[in-house]
Amino acid sequence: MTAHIWGVGSSAFGKQPGRSTAALAWEAVGEAMSDAGVRRFDAVYVGNVFGEPGMAARALLGLGIHGLPVHTLESACASSAAALAEAKHAVESGRHETVLVLGLEHLTSRFAGALPAEPRDFEGRSGLATPAMYAMAARRYLDVHGVTAEQLAKVAVKNQGHGMGNPRAQYRNRVTVDEVLASRMISDPLTLLQCCSLSDAAAALVVGPRRRTARDVAVAAAEYTTGGLWDHTSEHVWGFELARDTAARAYERSGIGPADADLFEVHDAFTIGEIVSTEALGLAAVGEGARLLDTGHTALGGKQPVNPSGGLLSRGHPVGATGAAQACEAVWQLRGEAAGRQVEGARAAVIETLGGGVGLMDGNACVVAVLTR
Amino acid sequence: MPSTEPAPVDPRPRVSPVDGVFGVDGYRCAACAYPVAIAVAVCPSCQGPVEPARFGPDGTVWSSTVLRIPVPGRPAPYVVAYVDLHGGPRVLAHVGGDRHLPVGTPVRLTAPGPGGDVTVSTR
Numbered sequence: 001m002t003a004h005i006w007g008v009g010s011s012a013f014g015k016q017p018g019r020s021t022a023a024l025a026w027e028a029v030g031e032a033m034s035d036a037g038v039r040r041f042d043a044v045y046v047g048n049v050f051g052e053p054g055m056a057a058r059a060l061l062g063l064g065i066h067g068l069p070v071h072t073l074e075s076a077c078a079s080s081a082a083a084l085a086e087a088k089h090a091v092e093s094g095r096h097e098t099v100l101v102l103g104l105e106h107l108t109s110r111f112a113g114a115l116p117a118e119p120r121d122f123e124g125r126s127g128l129a130t131p132a133m134y135a136m137a138a139r140r141y142l143d144v145h146g147v148t149a150e151q152l153a154k155v156a157v158k159n160q161g162h163g164m165g166n167p168r169a170q171y172r173n174r175v176t177v178d179e180v181l182a183s184r185m186i187s188d189p190l191t192l193l194q195c196c197s198l199s200d201a202a203a204a205l206v207v208g209p210r211r212r213t214a215r216d217v218a219v220a221a222a223e224y225t226t227g228g229l230w231d232h233t234s235e236h237v238w239g240f241e242l243a244r245d246t247a248a249r250a251y252e253r254s255g256i257g258p259a260d261a262d263l264f265e266v267h268d269a270f271t272i273g274e275i276v277s278t279e280a281l282g283l284a285a286v287g288e289g290a291r292l293l294d295t296g297h298t299a300l301g302g303k304q305p306v307n308p309s310g311g312l313l314s315r316g317h318p319v320g321a322t323g324a325a326q327a328c329e330a331v332w333q334l335r336g337e338a339a340g341r342q343v344e345g346a347r348a349a350v351i352e353t354l355g356g357g358v359g360l361m362d363g364n365a366c367v368v369a370v371l372t373r
Numbered sequence: 374m375p376s377t378e379p380a381p382v383d384p385r386p387r388v389s390p391v392d393g394v395f396g397v398d399g400y401r402c403a404a405c406a407y408p409v410a411i412a413v414a415v416c417p418s419c420q421g422p423v424e425p426a427r428f429g430p431d432g433t434v435w436s437s438t439v440l441r442i443p444v445p446g447r448p449a450p451y452v453v454a455y456v457d458l459h460g461g462p463r464v465l466a467h468v469g470g471d472r473h474l475p476v477g478t479p480v481r482l483t484a485p486g487p488g489g490d491v492t493v494s495t496r
Contacts, residue, residue: 117444122384122411123465126490127447132440136455140436143476187440188473229417232408232463360409360417 003091003207004216007036008328010203013316014170021051021106022059028202029063029102036206041065042096045087046072047080047103048320050110056102076355081323081367085222087207101205103324107198123359131195133358135187137237138272142189145287149189153180154293155271156193156313162300163310165340170199170316194271199316203324217331220254222369227362239354239363243280246366254370258282261304262346263333265326267354268311277352278306300341308333308341323367326351330371348372386410386464388485394430395482397464401426410462428461430482435463437473456480456493466493
């Protein structure tokens with residue numbers, strides 16, 4: 001038996017300091033419940049990183065959802081994607097029948113600027129903020145593979161363009177390569193428009209057994225793992241091997257390979273992230289990922305669009321909510337409901353969420369899921 | 374105003390001078406010789422026992438960047454690099470100046486920064 005997504009929903013994405021975390025959850029879960037035609041659940045799997053203890057259970061109370069297990073999972077940026085992986089397993093193993101997955105994050109009530117460096121982590125204590133972590137990956141990648149800053153910027157141009165068709169996206173701007181490169185330098189070589197910014201949002205999925213409806217989407221695979229060692233022997237930038245190996249397992253489990261997928265939602269928290277992700281997912285050989293942007297292969301209208309939603313760069317990156325948001329987009333695409341950014345005839349979608357953090361580790365966590373109709 | 378936040382244990386690698394030469398006081402696996410710069414319970418690679426080991430002072434830049442946004446307690450900009458210490462682990466280090474170091478630049482450990490950061494300079 002394969003778990004299916006019965007319904008999806010999300011809040012708008014963006015800086016929403018005037019809205020409570022609970023209100024974001026009500027919007028997302030309310031939409032998902034209507035979409036699925038379900039109002040009762042056996043369990044809830046929550047993905048969240050920076051929230052206060054008990055946040056999810058209190059938010060659910062306002063929806064009349066209480067008296068059930070609420071499991072909150074923290075796996076950095078992959079938190080709600082990990083929640084989807086757990087929900088799939090819970091349904092398929094018979095532990096629970098109808099399960100709610102909720103990704104929830106309210107960053108603007110926590111932080112003013114970039115996510116702070118964690119003082120309990122040895123690299124965070126040394127001042128390694130997230131943009132610098134990705135910037136060193138980008139610097140290494142550009143130098144080793146001869147990729148240009150212009151090619152890197154094309155990721156932002158493509159995904160901002162895709163976001164123009166997504167009414168829920170945080171940023172909807174047509175930008176050029178020159179504008180991306182001329183925006184303020186954050187951490188060389190990454191400029192402001194190549195970095196995701198703070199976002200508040202919730203995204204929800206109703207997961208249950210197969211119902212043979214026309215609208216349900218199969219979770220053919222949802223593989224989750226933490227990174228292995230990233231050390232003095234590592235040739236690749238951090239996160240590559242973790243994503244590659246997680247994807248290999250998801251492909252094997254689903255029987256869907258990289259050539260079979262019609263669209264991808266991948267972890268473009270920074271522009272370099274999309275290039276490395278597309279290589280890890282098998283769309284291009286190592287060092288060749290930027291060519292996908294040159295040829296238009298991964299743009300809407302191309303053979304295999306990547307981040308038709310606008311990705312993390314345009315839709316926004318409410319850390320713990322991102323994986324569920326990617327799954328929402330995949331479901332809308334597979335049902336043909338993604339007006340303004342629809343990948344025509346999409347039958348299979350792949351999502352990849354990579355939890356950041358180096359420090360001897362090849363990324364905190366990665367989830368690769370394959371969704372099919 | 375003094376911070377009321379409790380200061381967590383400093384998790385950074387320790388750097389000390391021996392006869393005026395700086396090195397990282399880390400650990401090496403007694404079974405597989407895997408080097409690690411930070412405190413661990415056992416070897417992260419093979420779970421063998423680790424014993425104290427010293428790494429440095431020479432290394433090579435794996436990558437480097439200039440962070441131009443402020444991080445609490447740190448005025449921007451500042452330069453950081455991943456440095457592969459010869460025969461030792463890859464460590465995050467601060468670099469003086471205001472430019473990133475190209476991949477492959479030879480560097481050497483110097484005295485830790487005032488706050489205790491691992492620091493390198495070009496050789």
